[in-house]
Amino acid sequence: MAQNLHITVCDATLRDGSHAYSHQITVEQVTAYAAAAELAGYSYLEVGHGNGLGASSLQVGESLVPEREMLRAAKQCLRKTKLSVHVIPGFATIKKEIVNALEAGVDLFRIGCHCTEADITQRHISYIRSAGREVWGVLMMSHMASASVLLEETRKMQSYGAQGIVLMDSAGAYFPKDVIEKVGLLASSLDIPVGFHAHHNLGLSIANSLAALEAGARIIDGTAKGFGAGAGNAPLEMLAAVLQQQGYNTSLDLYKSLDAADLASRLFAGSLPDSNGITIVSGLSGVFSGFSKPVQRAAKQLGVDPRDIFFELGKRKVVGGQEDLIVEVASELANRPKAK
Amino acid sequence: MKRAIALVRTDAEAVLDGRSHLLEILRGEHLFLSGGTGILGTWLLELVKVLNESHGFGMRVTAYSRHARDFAARWPHLGKMEYFRFEEGDIRYFTELPSDVRYIIHAAALTDRRLLASQPGAVAEVNGVGTMRILRAANMLEHVQKFVLLSSGLVYGAQQWDLPRVDENFSGPLRCNDVNAVYAESKRFAEVVAQSAVSETKLPVVTLRPFAFVGPYQSLQLPWAVTDFIRDSFTGGPIRIMGDGATVRSLMYASDFAFWVLAAVAKGQPRDTYNIGSPEPVDLLSLAQMITQSFGPVPEIQTGLGQRGHDRTRLVPDIAKAQRDMGVSVTVPLSEAIQRTITWNRYLQSK
Numbered sequence: 001m002a003q004n005l006h007i008t009v010c011d012a013t014l015r016d017g018s019h020a021y022s023h024q025i026t027v028e029q030v031t032a033y034a035a036a037a038e039l040a041g042y043s044y045l046e047v048g049h050g051n052g053l054g055a056s057s058l059q060v061g062e063s064l065v066p067e068r069e070m071l072r073a074a075k076q077c078l079r080k081t082k083l084s085v086h087v088i089p090g091f092a093t094i095k096k097e098i099v100n101a102l103e104a105g106v107d108l109f110r111i112g113c114h115c116t117e118a119d120i121t122q123r124h125i126s127y128i129r130s131a132g133r134e135v136w137g138v139l140m141m142s143h144m145a146s147a148s149v150l151l152e153e154t155r156k157m158q159s160y161g162a163q164g165i166v167l168m169d170s171a172g173a174y175f176p177k178d179v180i181e182k183v184g185l186l187a188s189s190l191d192i193p194v195g196f197h198a199h200h201n202l203g204l205s206i207a208n209s210l211a212a213l214e215a216g217a218r219i220i221d222g223t224a225k226g227f228g229a230g231a232g233n234a235p236l237e238m239l240a241a242v243l244q245q246q247g248y249n250t251s252l253d254l255y256k257s258l259d260a261a262d263l264a265s266r267l268f269a270g271s272l273p274d275s276n277g278i279t280i281v282s283g284l285s286g287v288f289s290g291f292s293k294p295v296q297r298a299a300k301q302l303g304v305d306p307r308d309i310f311f312e313l314g315k316r317k318v319v320g321g322q323e324d325l326i327v328e329v330a331s332e333l334a335n336r337p338k339a340k
Numbered sequence: 341m342k343r344a345i346a347l348v349r350t351d352a353e354a355v356l357d358g359r360s361h362l363l364e365i366l367r368g369e370h371l372f373l374s375g376g377t378g379i380l381g382t383w384l385l386e387l388v389k390v391l392n393e394s395h396g397f398g399m400r401v402t403a404y405s406r407h408a409r410d411f412a413a414r415w416p417h418l419g420k421m422e423y424f425r426f427e428e429g430d431i432r433y434f435t436e437l438p439s440d441v442r443y444i445i446h447a448a449a450l451t452d453r454r455l456l457a458s459q460p461g462a463v464a465e466v467n468g469v470g471t472m473r474i475l476r477a478a479n480m481l482e483h484v485q486k487f488v489l490l491s492s493g494l495v496y497g498a499q500q501w502d503l504p505r506v507d508e509n510f511s512g513p514l515r516c517n518d519v520n521a522v523y524a525e526s527k528r529f530a531e532v533v534a535q536s537a538v539s540e541t542k543l544p545v546v547t548l549r550p551f552a553f554v555g556p557y558q559s560l561q562l563p564w565a566v567t568d569f570i571r572d573s574f575t576g577g578p579i580r581i582m583g584d585g586a587t588v589r590s591l592m593y594a595s596d597f598a599f600w601v602l603a604a605v606a607k608g609q610p611r612d613t614y615n616i617g618s619p620e621p622v623d624l625l626s627l628a629q630m631i632t633q634s635f636g637p638v639p640e641i642q643t644g645l646g647q648r649g650h651d652r653t654r655l656v657p658d659i660a661k662a663q664r665d666m667g668v669s670v671t672v673p674l675s676e677a678i679q680r681t682i683t684w685n686r687y688l689q690s691k
Binding site for chain 2: 118119122126129130131132133152155156158159160161187188190191192193194218
């Protein structure tokens, strides 16, 4: 057990929650929530489009507020809590989005990629290190790769200069035994701290987060009320309670964390995640939770069962960024002869 | 820029002061240098420049590198010297050495840790095949007097924590089925093919195993501890140490490093292997403190940020053999080496 070690708690409410809010989070919501996150004592607050810096687009959804504005608004509310962003090379370019974010005062850049493609993060990680800011590597859809492959990829990120690693269960497909195997191997093999980012599709986000900590993780992600893609994330207020009960050393204030969750309930009323058939199927098929809304739109448009779309996407092993395949799959299903 | 170049000139003159007699045999020689534009190659050129301009050595150098033209343009005080010739190419496809070359330094290698993880195959090819290619070319020459191979202190594998220094006979564990061993294994392969050339064709190979070094011309973008600490200090910190800072290394200043390599060309015994580095151990926390003291406000140093249990290693050379055979010594203490490196980077940044 690692209860005497300090656990870094990252609040992704204003980034992962952007998926659940169709990227329409306002500056007022950012300001109000950031102030609450600061009081709650979260180590980092992640802000921006659901797919990270530079992702606002027709393909994955346009943000209501330019990211620079969001980042500046959040930064003004933060003192002890540091500002972080999610970065996917391809969406975010160094010269534009990363330079802008540096100027906006972002403290931590979390450079994400599909779990087998760490190579694409080298330039971004190196650039941010050279700028003197903190940078972590993030492997998304990590349920799709074996523990040994994840170790290979995270070692690359470590060699590029990443100062932390986060495994994302983007599809909410992990079971605790998977977490223990994968996080455990990384935690015992890497020099830099390892973290876990859970999704709640199969109702296991808190159990998986605890499993990660018990396996040696020192970073844990969550969102207020689980506000996030698909079935949402590990609810931070529950994490705060569980971590306190289990004796983990954090910088959290439980009551303020509960208050932040209540605030999120009001700020994002009507868009908080709800476990349903779609999100469960998303977890079962191992498809990115953020696909839920576009899948449902395509299903409605083409008159097919969204659950069939998810299972078909799962067979094709689609990953984030391949949203264009949703309509293609839905069309194929719509044109498939019905069984008599 | 001028002040940065002047600082290096001062250091090059200092390391040669009273020691140039060790290099007498190189007067009038044509030296071939692969990997001529890295930190070592650049310092070797700086030393030869001083030998020619202040000691009348009349040496010529052909510097071979993938970035030769860019280098010559960026550093015209070296690039425009008529006794330096810059040849651009990839060592994996190297074929022929200039016919009048009698001394060769093979320093071309992929050493960037980021490449070791992303392109381990390329590392094996450049460091292994590249060595085979230049050895083959050297064997074609009639009058080779010395072939100096730059290997690495990492060929030793893990040094025992309680062993103060490793000498040339030490052999620690290396896991050859682990991709992370590719750099060390590629250097071991380079050493063994060089020894094969000694056995087959009597090529006079001297093998050098450098440890860590620091100095001007070393890119602060490289992810080594010392470059990380200096770079992060320039940006205001904090310096982040994953372990408790107890990991031990030693750092040799670049002017000493380059001088020792030239001394190996002149005095190294063929068939022999020498450690090159500083025998002065320093733990990472002390190194970080030494660096941050040169900045104001002093950047914060954070420790214990990584996972537990992977934070203490030791790598320090025993250099008695090099001192005995080549008559060399460490002339720049660590604190001065750090100070000179920081000052050089300040000059470079102020342009």
